[in-house]
Amino acid sequence: MTGNETELIMQAQRGNMNAFEQLVQRHDKRVLTIAAGYVHSADDAKDIYQEVFLRVYKGLPKFQYKSEFSTWIYRITTNVCLSHRSRRNRNSHTSLDQSLNDEDGQPHALKDTLSDTAAADQQTYDAEIALRVEQALKTLSPRQRMVFTLKHYEGYKLKEIAEMMRCNEGTVKKYLFEATARLRKQLKDFTS
Amino acid sequence: MKHKQFEEWLQLSLYQELSEQERVLLDNHLTTCERCRRDFDELEKLHSTLAHRRSVAAQESLLLDARRNLRLRVHAKAQKSLWGEVKNVLDGILTPPAQVTLGGIAMIAIGILVGYLVFKAPSEKSLAFKQTAAMEAGESQITNIRFLDRDAQTGDVEFTFETLTPVRIRGNVNDDRIQKVLARALVSDLNAGNRLRAVNMIGTQTGQRQNRVPGFDTEVKSALVTALLHDRNLGVRKEALSVLRNYLPDPVVVRAFLNVLANEKNTGLKIAAINSLDLTTYENQPVNREILEMFKNKAQSDDNNYIRIKAKTALQEIQQ
Numbered sequence: 001m002t003g004n005e006t007e008l009i010m011q012a013q014r015g016n017m018n019a020f021e022q023l024v025q026r027h028d029k030r031v032l033t034i035a036a037g038y039v040h041s042a043d044d045a046k047d048i049y050q051e052v053f054l055r056v057y058k059g060l061p062k063f064q065y066k067s068e069f070s071t072w073i074y075r076i077t078t079n080v081c082l083s084h085r086s087r088r089n090r091n092s093h094t095s096l097d098q099s100l101n102d103e104d105g106q107p108h109a110l111k112d113t114l115s116d117t118a119a120a121d122q123q124t125y126d127a128e129i130a131l132r133v134e135q136a137l138k139t140l141s142p143r144q145r146m147v148f149t150l151k152h153y154e155g156y157k158l159k160e161i162a163e164m165m166r167c168n169e170g171t172v173k174k175y176l177f178e179a180t181a182r183l184r185k186q187l188k189d190f191t192s
Numbered sequence: 193m194k195h196k197q198f199e200e201w202l203q204l205s206l207y208q209e210l211s212e213q214e215r216v217l218l219d220n221h222l223t224t225c226e227r228c229r230r231d232f233d234e235l236e237k238l239h240s241t242l243a244h245r246r247s248v249a250a251q252e253s254l255l256l257d258a259r260r261n262l263r264l265r266v267h268a269k270a271q272k273s274l275w276g277e278v279k280n281v282l283d284g285i286l287t288p289p290a291q292v293t294l295g296g297i298a299m300i301a302i303g304i305l306v307g308y309l310v311f312k313a314p315s316e317k318s319l320a321f322k323q324t325a326a327m328e329a330g331e332s333q334i335t336n337i338r339f340l341d342r343d344a345q346t347g348d349v350e351f352t353f354e355t356l357t358p359v360r361i362r363g364n365v366n367d368d369r370i371q372k373v374l375a376r377a378l379v380s381d382l383n384a385g386n387r388l389r390a391v392n393m394i395g396t397q398t399g400q401r402q403n404r405v406p407g408f409d410t411e412v413k414s415a416l417v418t419a420l421l422h423d424r425n426l427g428v429r430k431e432a433l434s435v436l437r438n439y440l441p442d443p444v445v446v447r448a449f450l451n452v453l454a455n456e457k458n459t460g461l462k463i464a465a466i467n468s469l470d471l472t473t474y475e476n477q478p479v480n481r482e483i484l485e486m487f488k489n490k491a492q493s494d495d496n497n498y499i500r501i502k503a504k505t506a507l508q509e510i511q512q
Contacts, residue, residue, distance in 0.1 A: 004443055017270065018418065024262065025451060032255055040245075042254055049258040050265060057266050129244040137245075151207060152242060158209055173200070180203055184238055191237040 009069060013061050020060070024053055027070055031077050037149040038081045040134060051080045067163070074164045078150075082142045129190060136186035140179050147172055148179035198225070202232050206239060252455060365396050375415035378432075384425040391419060391428060395435040413439055417448045426458055433461060437468050443479045450486045459496050466490065466502050471510045 005026070011019035028049065035048035055076050063072060137145055146165065150156045151172075158176075162169045184191060201218045204210050210218065222229055334353050341350040363370050377390040394412060416439075419432040433452065439445040452465040471487065474480045484507070491503035 015270075017266070018414070020266070021263070024259070026447070028259065028262075029255055029454070032258060036254070046254065046258045046261065050262055053262050054265060054269065057269065126244055129241060130246060133242055133245045152239075153245070158207075173204075177200060177203060180235075180238070183242070184234065187238060187241050190241040191234050 005069060006065070009060070009063065009065075013063070020057065023069070024056075027073050028053065030070075031073060034074065034077050034150065034154060035081060037153045038146060039084065040137075044084065048077070048080050048084055051084075052077050055080070071163050075166060078146055078164045081146060132187060132190070136183050139186060140182060144175045144179040144182070147175035148183075151176055195225075195228075198228055199231060202228060202235055206235060256455065365393055371412050375412045378415045378428075379418050384423075384428060387419065387423065387425065387428045388431060391416070391431045391435060395431070395438075413442070413444060417444060420448055421451055421455075426461070429456075429458075430461055430464070433464055433468070440468065441473050441477065443477065446474065446479050446483065450482060453486055453490060453499075459499075462494075462496065462499060463502075466499055469506075471506045475510070 005023070008019045008023050012023055031052050032045055032049050035052070036042070036045035039045055039048065052073070056073055059076075063069070067075075137148070140148060143165075147161055150161045150164070151158065156164070158169050158172050162172045165172065198218060198221050201210060201214060205215060205218055222232065337351055337353040342348070361370060361373065365371070371394065374390045374394050378387050378394065381387050381390065394416065413436070416432045416436050420429055420436060423429050423432065433449070436445050436448065446469065449465040449469055453462055456462050456465070469483060471483065474483055487503040487507050490499050491507060492500075494500045494503070
């Protein structure tokens with residue numbers, strides 16, 4: 001934790017909203033990335049983001065610098081992810097694929113980008129694999145999926161994941177190995 | 193050593209989680225164990241299959257949307273909790289019978305106050321005359337006037353109004369008080385032209401900033417950073433960036449510039465931000481890691497060619 005961050009935390013603890021916003025902006029991209037990597041849905045990721053930072057806001061006055069501020073936030077993030085219930089039943093579900101827009105805000109639908117048959121075949125194949133990967137990840141338990149997405153997709157070290165999830169490295173490894181074994185089984189068609 | 197251990201190491205080796213000694217042992221094992229070599233190939237295939245999952249890290253629009261919603265919810269919560277705290281304090285201090293008694297007293301007090309306001313008309317004159325005096329002296333502007341009563345026979349009239357009293361300050365642009373006023377105008381004036389003039393004036397003082405009081409400097413810097421990141425007017429943001437360059441290599445300013453690189457929609461401003469960050473200056477500073485991360489990200493994925501090339505070149509320069 002830098003001196004500057006400590007100062008911001010202290011100001012935020014005294015109710016300075018500007019300081020709180022600065023703290024949020026330092027860490028929120030990672031929080032959203034972790035959430036989106038875990039739930040793979042824009043709506044659910046945004047829900048988790050809101051819940052995490054509302055908990056941070058509520059808990060900030062009691063934050064006692066026993067851990068790094070970032071570790072504290074990511075710990076809250078993993079907790080919220082693990083207890084999150086997807087908004088699958090909603091009428092207007094937005095998937096991350098649907099929300100991929102160009103810079104000018106125009107959605108770029110998969111079909112618009114298919115220029116020729118070969119490219120179309122390749123893209124259809126890639127989309128099929130992506131779908132199978134997503135389905136396979138959904139068969140993992142919440143903790144296996146959390147560890148796996150943090151390690152494999154976000155590149156966190158085992159030690160960092162252990163801190164975030166408040167367990168030891170051995171437990172993290174166990175979840176990682178279990179997740180990998182299950183994924184190998186689920187995606188056997190593509191790996192053998 | 194058990195075979196299972198090597199199976200686990202195979203996975204960890206793909207994540208660079210093995211020590212050098214473990215890696216050597218695994219490499220030696222792989223030269224002799226056909227089963228592990230096959231396992232290793234399969235794991236590599238699994239990784240390339242898993243890579244088909246769409247990356248979700250670069251969705252700025254999602255992040256901005258989430259930030260907007262959070263801001264609204266936190267502000268709502270802050271207001272709610274303020275009332276909650278008042279209620280909690282009262283609940284903690286007063287027992288239920290005392291609360292009823294206090295409520296009664298409050299109602300009586302409100303009644304007396306209302307009665308006083310309704311029947312005290314003559315005494316208002318003094319206040320009204322004071323206001324009028326200020327108006328006659330040309331010190332105030334009258335605004336929001338509301339006519340309450342008019343007696344055509346006696347000529348008596350009654351109305352309320354608000355006064356805006358202009359304050360005139362003359363002093364040096366390096367004066368703390370002048371700078372404070374300018375900094376506050378920069379973040380609160382509704383007129384973009386005024387905000388632009390305020391930031392311009394602040395910019396003229398930076399030559400002597402080394403000798404300034406640190407606390408004060410922070411306030412001005414904070415106003416400039418707020419303007420750079422949140423002002424709706426592009427001109428104000430540009431001018432704020434230009435003035436903030438004088439504060440480099442201050443980490444707060446560096447982080448603000450990184451924020452511009454990550455979130456700003458205007459390409460010109462992003463280019464100005466990346467041009468201001470000289471990687472060699474920050475090599476031994478804590479903020480260095482954040483800068484390198486951002487430059488790597490920009491070198492790979494920024495939509496603008498110049499920014500990608502600039503980031504790439506800067507990274508290559510420090511590697512040499």
